[in-house]
Amino acid sequence: MQKRAWWKEAVVYQIYPRSFMDSNGDGIGDLNGIRSRLDYLQTLGVDVVWLCPVYDSPNDDNGYDIRDYYSIMREFGTMQDFEVLLADLHERGMKLVMDLVVNHTSDEHAWFQASRSSRDNPYRDWYIWRPGRDGREPNNWASHFSGSAWEWTEETDEYYLHLFSRKQPDLNWENEAVRNAVYDMMQWWLDKGIDGFRMDVINAISKVPGLPDAPNPTGARYAWGGQFFYNGPKVHDYLREMYHRVLSKYDIMTVGETGQVTTADAILYAGEDRGELNMVFQFEHMDLDSGPGGKWDVRPWRLSDLKQVMTRWQKDLYGKAWNSLYLNNHDQPRAVSRFGDDGKYRVVSAKMLATFLHLQQGTPYIYQGEEIGMTNVAFSDISDYRDVEILNLWRERVVEGGEDPTSILAAIHKKGRDNARTPMQWDDSKHAGFTTGTPWIRVNPNYRRIHVKEALANPDSVLHYYRTLIALRKAHPIVVYGRYDLVAADHPQVYAYTRTLDDEVWLVICNFTAEEVSFDWPEEVPTSEPEFLIGNYPEQEGDIRRMQLRPYECRVYRA
Ligand code: NOJ
Numbered sequence: 001m002q003k004r005a006w007w008k009e010a011v012v013y014q015i016y017p018r019s020f021m022d023s024n025g026d027g028i029g030d031l032n033g034i035r036s037r038l039d040y041l042q043t044l045g046v047d048v049v050w051l052c053p054v055y056d057s058p059n060d061d062n063g064y065d066i067r068d069y070y071s072i073m074r075e076f077g078t079m080q081d082f083e084v085l086l087a088d089l090h091e092r093g094m095k096l097v098m099d100l101v102v103n104h105t106s107d108e109h110a111w112f113q114a115s116r117s118s119r120d121n122p123y124r125d126w127y128i129w130r131p132g133r134d135g136r137e138p139n140n141w142a143s144h145f146s147g148s149a150w151e152w153t154e155e156t157d158e159y160y161l162h163l164f165s166r167k168q169p170d171l172n173w174e175n176e177a178v179r180n181a182v183y184d185m186m187q188w189w190l191d192k193g194i195d196g197f198r199m200d201v202i203n204a205i206s207k208v209p210g211l212p213d214a215p216n217p218t219g220a221r222y223a224w225g226g227q228f229f230y231n232g233p234k235v236h237d238y239l240r241e242m243y244h245r246v247l248s249k250y251d252i253m254t255v256g257e258t259g260q261v262t263t264a265d266a267i268l269y270a271g272e273d274r275g276e277l278n279m280v281f282q283f284e285h286m287d288l289d290s291g292p293g294g295k296w297d298v299r300p301w302r303l304s305d306l307k308q309v310m311t312r313w314q315k316d317l318y319g320k321a322w323n324s325l326y327l328n329n330h331d332q333p334r335a336v337s338r339f340g341d342d343g344k345y346r347v348v349s350a351k352m353l354a355t356f357l358h359l360q361q362g363t364p365y366i367y368q369g370e371e372i373g374m375t376n377v378a379f380s381d382i383s384d385y386r387d388v389e390i391l392n393l394w395r396e397r398v399v400e401g402g403e404d405p406t407s408i409l410a411a412i413h414k415k416g417r418d419n420a421r422t423p424m425q426w427d428d429s430k431h432a433g434f435t436t437g438t439p440w441i442r443v444n445p446n447y448r449r450i451h452v453k454e455a456l457a458n459p460d461s462v463l464h465y466y467r468t469l470i471a472l473r474k475a476h477p478i479v480v481y482g483r484y485d486l487v488a489a490d491h492p493q494v495y496a497y498t499r500t501l502d503d504e505v506w507l508v509i510c511n512f513t514a515e516e517v518s519f520d521w522p523e524e525v526p527t528s529e530p531e532f533l534i535g536n537y538p539e540q541e542g543d544i545r546r547m548q549l550r551p552y553e554c555r556v557y558r559a
Contacts (some may be wrong), residue, residue, distance in 0.1 A: 038088055334419055
């Protein structure tokens with residue numbers, strides 16, 4: 001058996017506070033709103049709440065642009081509200097993980113205000129400043145949110161680096177004073193009693209010296225420079241320093257958001273005894289529907305690729321590092337719309353996806369609304385969108401680039417981050433019970449059908465299924481610690497795998513299509529009388545050696 005840890009056994013629930021629950025009618029979710037829904041989270045059975053950023057912010061990127069690490073965003077409440085929320089969670093035996101956004105700050109942070117003011121300001125070197133090159137940016141890197149990753153400022157006639165929006169200047173981690181300030185701040189929050197951090201783009205904190213131009217085969221104005229800032233030369237030094245100075249002193253969980261990582265990288269970031277992080281969020285399965293043109297170049301994903309990617313992560317990390325398991329979050333489309341069927345088979349396919357994910361090895365993350373099968377939204381008017389990434393894309397490609405608005409809108413419908421950010425659907429009253437005011441972003445029109453109240457009342461709901469699945473994890477160590485093996489690798493419609501712990505074996509079978517398909521009990525899984533443990537349809541009589549699976553059916557057996 002592998003080393004036990006509470007964060008391996010836990011299920012995490014991710015809250016995007018802006019969209020979860022509004023308590024004061026201003027149309028924006030808040031901390032007291034979250035507090036009012038803790039019974040709901042407790043009955044779901046989750047152990048940990050991960051709060052997306054709640055720090056003071058001008059909200060260019062909804063809190064991922066922090067103006068003051070030591071205070072709470074006004075719209076979300078006060079520090080006292082935060083402390084009460086934390087105490088309430090702890091009283092219920094739940095834990096709280098905060099988002100830690102330290103690759104960059106807001107441009108309105110006092111450090112940046114000082115830094116930009118003059119070249120000899122003591123804070124100058126807290127950010128990454130460079131002179132222009134022949135009247136242009138210092139290099140050709142593209143920002144994640146369209147356009148250049150550099151912004152010129154008048155005060156000193158130099159450019160600062162921002163991998164995300166121009167209101168998110170990158171901190172200079174080479175500067176020891178920056179690192180000390182970050183560690184002090186982390187310690188301050190941990191001393192308040194929080195239970196860990198989800199670390200935003202943490203593998204981008206070390207940039208390759210010299211900041212070289214990115215390869216640019218298509219001759220675009222700006223190019224993807226990920227190889228020069230993801231997994232950079234000093235990133236492990238920084239994380240180990242952070243671990244020794246701060247993390248190692250507390251019984252907490254840490255998860256790093258790490259784009260562009262392989263399993264070998266993950267073993268360095270989250271290896272059992274490395275003294276860095278507990279686990280990372282990898283992105284390979286999130287990239288399966290992107291073509292060569294990147295995120296917005298949307299392609300159908302293939303089940304064979306999903307099998308290959310997930311299996312590689314399961315096998316390569318086994319016994320060495322720990323996986324995080326997720327199918328969506330606040331940056332991704334809704335899982336049921338992307339990997340299942342959000343129409344006729346919404347309920348069964350959402351349950352199948354939950355089974356598929358939660359029974360693999362790793363810590364599962366549920367993103368708010370996933371547990372009731374919330375779906376993507378398709379606003380027909382760009383003015384209904386709020387996300388800086390979407391709005392920048394629109395400006396660059398449609399307004400300035402003259403591209404066809406219909407095709408860009410279609411890509412936004414499939415991949416836009418606002419799919420995940422429409423308000424949580426609590427009931428069928430106006431604005432889905434999220435607010436008594438006007439919500440900051442429109443509610444998904446399907447809220448009259450899909451909402452928590454219905455899910456609580458209906459024993460066949462996705463929600464009740466999640467509760468059962470979580471309870472199964474608590475009751476059977478095999479779900480947490482069992483070894484994973486892919487079976488029936490070449491089956492074109494079914495993703496099946498086993499988990500094995502000592503002499504116990506479970507078989508998980510998931511039909512990823514809307515068709516009826518047959519599936520033969522795999523020969524390599526010996527059994528005499530398999531026991532049906534959970535499934536998304538009533539158990540079916542019939543020959544177990546040759547099963548007929550219904551659309552999106554999943555079944556789990558103890559062999
Ligand atoms: C990743 C976060 O999840 C995303 O929402 C944010 O825009 C970027 N990092 C920048 O902080």
